[in-house]
Amino acid sequence: WGLGWRDVTIAVVMYLITGFGVTVGYHRHFTHRSFQAGTWLRVVMAIAGGMSLQGPVIRWVADHRRHHKYADKEGDPHSPWRFGPGFAGLSRGLAHAHIGWLFSPDRTSRRRFCPDLLADRPIRFLSHNLTYVPVVLLSLGLPALAGGLWGGSWHAALTACFWGGPVRIFVLHHVTWSINSICHTFGKEEFSVRDRSRNVWWLAVISLGEAWHNLHHADPTCARHGVLRGQVDPSARLIWLFERLGWAWDVRWPDAGRLAARRVANA
Numbered sequence: 001w002g003l004g005w006r007d008v009t010i011a012v013v014m015y016l017i018t019g020f021g022v023t024v025g026y027h028r029h030f031t032h033r034s035f036q037a038g039t040w041l042r043v044v045m046a047i048a049g050g051m052s053l054q055g056p057v058i059r060w061v062a063d064h065r066r067h068h069k070y071a072d073k074e075g076d077p078h079s080p081w082r083f084g085p086g087f088a089g090l091s092r093g094l095a096h097a098h099i100g101w102l103f104s105p106d107r108t109s110r111r112r113f114c115p116d117l118l119a120d121r122p123i124r125f126l127s128h129n130l131t132y133v134p135v136v137l138l139s140l141g142l143p144a145l146a147g148g149l150w151g152g153s154w155h156a157a158l159t160a161c162f163w164g165g166p167v168r169i170f171v172l173h174h175v176t177w178s179i180n181s182i183c184h185t186f187g188k189e190e191f192s193v194r195d196r197s198r199n200v201w202w203l204a205v206i207s208l209g210e211a212w213h214n215l216h217h218a219d220p221t222c223a224r225h226g227v228l229r230g231q232v233d234p235s236a237r238l239i240w241l242f243e244r245l246g247w248a249w250d251v252r253w254p255d256a257g258r259l260a261a262r263r264v265a266n267a
Contacts, residue, residue: 007163014164021048023235034223035251051139058127062113071195078180098181140165183213191218191262209233218262227254
């Protein structure tokens with residue numbers, strides 16, 4: 001089970017496929033409509049996002065739209081400020097925002113928050129629990145297949161499946177959860193918002209640009225989250241590539257006037 005370059009390569013490729021499926025697909029396209037895309041690309045993004053094992057697309061989108069409606073207030077499914085600002089309350093809140101909320105009996109209404117996606121037949125189909133099972137199997141099967149073909153043995157298939165499957169899923173989950181917890185507690189406020197969203201630079205690359213979270217809450221439909229000089233946003237670059245290829249259109253790129261109106265002085 002030792003980690004070799006073959007396993008690292010497969011794990012990184014799987015991380016990028018599923019990570020972009022979440023950031024570009026689940027988040028910026030399906031949740032916020034930052035750009036438009038054809039059915040084939042929408043299906044690919046829904047499958048890629050589903051391979052992260054963060055749940056079917058409609059369930060994920062419903063939770064996130066609810067989060068934006070009630071950000072850091074009563075009704076937010078994963079605010080770290082839920083139990084107050086003190087050390088004990090915030091410690092409990094960080095655990096809740098990071099992972100605890102997933103075990104809450106409170107379920108977000110898909111009919112209330114996702115009527116558009118429920119009316120979209122391919123996306124509704126991919127959001128059924130039964131059709132999600134093959135997506136989960138694909139998430140584990142692809143790295144195993146790649147490892148087996150590359151290494152030419154069952155052992156190579158197993159190690160690639162381990163590092164490119166459960167380990168990759170574990171890392172991506174915690175990166176995504178960190179946006180809910182860390183990026184609503186620590187970091188820098190560079191744009192005026194009504195919640196506690198912050199930019200956390202050291203999470204930016206591994207989160208594929210999602211950690212520029214303060215701007216995202218200031219302008220949720222913007223396709224680029226890292227809008228200031230030096231703010232790396234790989235997800236925005238992928239959307240730009242889709243646009244250049246003609247696969248995406250009506251992209252909501254940053255508007256200078258809109259950003260200036262929300263900029264925090266001396267930030």
